[in-house]
Amino acid sequence: MIILGIDPGIAIVGYSIIECKGNSFKAIDYGCITTEANMLFPERLKIVYDEITKIIEKYQPEDLAVEELFFNKNVKTAIKVGQARGVEVLACVNKGLDIFEYTPLQIKQSVVGYGRADKKQVQEMVKILLNLKEIPKPDDVADALAVAICHGSSLKFKDSFRMK
Incomplete structure (x- = not known):
């Protein structure tokens, strides 16, 4: 299965295409x-929107795995990132992908085995699980890879994570 992973954003949108x-x-x-x-x-x-569409057309993923948004301070930023996430999801829906979302806790649990893992631990496990020479940069890219790995690890239960 080919999975598109997205770490939502507007200034920087991390994306990944992995095969599971x-x-x-x-x-x-x-x-x-x-x-x-x-x-x-x-x-x-x-x-x-256009760039996500190009990525989908090039790689033909079946599923989108996207991180749920979590903000506790800046409401203005949360709204803009939420709008961007909507556009990212819309691009995938328009191309026929099934959409699945995961919390940061679920992603960390899946990738590291510990839901309170820090960013460095997640990045190191992404590097190891994908046999990469170095940790992907910026952090948004490593996060997109982590959410895709999380989805790949959850395929037996994926209907539980379908975006509602």
Whole structure:
């Protein structure tokens, strides 16, 4: 199965394409989509939408695994990132992907085995599980790989994580 993993954002959107066969994972592609803060917000959303669409058309993933948003301070940022996440999900829905979402706790539990793992532990396990030479940068990319691995590890139970 080919999985698209997304770490939602607007300035930086981490994405990953992994192949899952049984209990093994292979990174096919990963990176980030960036938009400039001085651009009009609708234009930034369009860039994100268009780039996600191109990635889907190139790799033909079956599922999207996306991290649930969690904000506890800046409401303005939360709203903008929420709008961007909506555009990211919409691009996937328009291309026929099934959508699944995971909390940060679920992702850490799946990748590291401990739901309170720190960012460095998650990044190191992503590197190990995908047999990468180095930890992917920026952090958003490693997070996108982690959410895709989480989904690949949860395939037997994936209907429990379908976005509602």
